[in-house]
Amino acid sequence: MKIAIIGAGNLGLSIAKGLIVNNAFTTLYLTRRKAEDIADYEEYSKVTVTSDNLKAVQNSDILIFAVQPTQFERILDEIKDELTEKHVLISTVTGFKIPRMEAIVGEEQFIIRSMPNTAIAVGKSMTCLCSNEKGQKRIAIAEAIFNRLGTSIIIPENKMQAATVICASGIAFWMRLIRATTQGAVQLGFDAKDAHELSMQTCLGAASLLIESGKHPEEEIDKVTTPRGCTIEGLNEMEHNGLSSSLIKGIQASFKKINTISEQ
Numbered sequence: 201m202k203i204a205i206i207g208a209g210n211l212g213l214s215i216a217k218g219l220i221v222n223n224a225f226t227t228l229y230l231t232r233r234k235a236e237d238i239a240d241y242e243e244y245s246k247v248t249v250t251s252d253n254l255k256a257v258q259n260s261d262i263l264i265f266a267v268q269p270t271q272f273e274r275i276l277d278e279i280k281d282e283l284t285e286k287h288v289l290i291s292t293v294t295g296f297k298i299p300r301m302e303a304i305v306g307e308e309q310f311i312i313r314s315m316p317n318t319a320i321a322v323g324k325s326m327t328c329l330c331s332n333e334k335g336q337k338r339i340a341i342a343e344a345i346f347n348r349l350g351t352s353i354i355i356p357e358n359k360m361q362a363a364t365v366i367c368a369s370g371i372a373f374w375m376r377l378i379r380a381t382t383q384g385a386v387q388l389g390f391d392a393k394d395a396h397e398l399s400m401q402t403c404l405g406a407a408s409l410l411i412e413s414g415k416h417p418e419e420e421i422d423k424v425t426t427p428r429g430c431t432i433e434g435l436n437e438m439e440h441n442g443l444s445s446s447l448i449k450g451i452q453a454s455f456k457k458i459n460t461i462s463e464q
């Protein structure tokens with residue numbers, strides 16, 4: 201695959217690192233205006249760093265756009281005349297809908313939208329994908345790329361906002377839960393470093409149990425809640441104080457907000 205990442209900033213470079221580690225390209229172009237800031241990537245074989253987006257587009261088939269929403273329209277405008285039927289456009293740009301892309305580059309282009317999260321930096325991103333009608337024929341390419349950087353699923357575009365809340369904002373929600381259990385562990389007598397380790401690893405273990413067994417969370421909860429025991433005592437106290445309810449309400453508030461932002 202001849203890939204270009206247009207906008208090699210935080211996300212673009214995380215994707216680039218994943219592609220480099222997995223040796224997942226024939227050639228890789230990385231662009232940004234201050235190309236000198238990422239010049240060291242040229243040390244990798246088959247990687248070209250440039251500030252010339254047109255050159256990157258001309259020499260690549262898969263174009264991954266990882267620029268800020270305010271920069272995207274101008275960049276699509278800049279490169280649109282270089283697009284041919286070989287190009288697959290994969291956008292990571294938050295909130296920039298497919299019809300808006302089609303209005304600039306045309307409906308006949310293969311267009312895919314992706315919503316990764318920051319865990320892409322460690323190859324553990326939950327990435328949601330959708331495409332225009334034409335792009336359905338090439339969405340497997342995007343799946344192959346993002347499956348090397350975590351896990352991906354295909355969803356309809358009208359669920360992209362909800363996916364942003366659950367997966368992108370979701371990273372912050374889970375971080376706060378890890379912090380809260382760390383604080384609890386410190387109160388039980390662990391020093392901060394050990395408390396943090398216990399909390400993180402238990403979180404990872406819980407998620408891994410579900411991923412590997414395919415079981416429902418309540419099945420795993422049943423295994424650790426002895427009747428009249430300490431786990432059910434703690435769990436019920438958390439629920440009396442609104443644990444599940446506050447998480448669901450927080451998710452709804454986030455969703456309401458993202459819809460307000462997208463209307464602005």
Ligand SMILES: NC(=O)c1ccc[n+]([C@@H]2O[C@H](COP(=O)([O-])OP(=O)(O)OC[C@H]3O[C@@H](n4cnc5c(N)ncnc54)[C@H](OP(=O)(O)O)[C@@H]3O)[C@@H](O)[C@H]2O)c1
Binds near residue numbers: 275
């Ligand atoms: N970070 C995440 O985890 C995440 C997750 C999901 C979606 N997203 C979305 O991904 C996009 C990128 O996010 P980010 O955090 O990676 O932003 P970022 O760090 O600001 O990266 C954007 C990059 O685009 C480059 N750029 C700007 N204008 C350009 C141009 N004309 N040609 C080529 N490159 C140009 C900038 O470098 P120069 O200034 O040197 O040009 C910068 O390095 C955003 O739309 C964001 O909403 C991010």
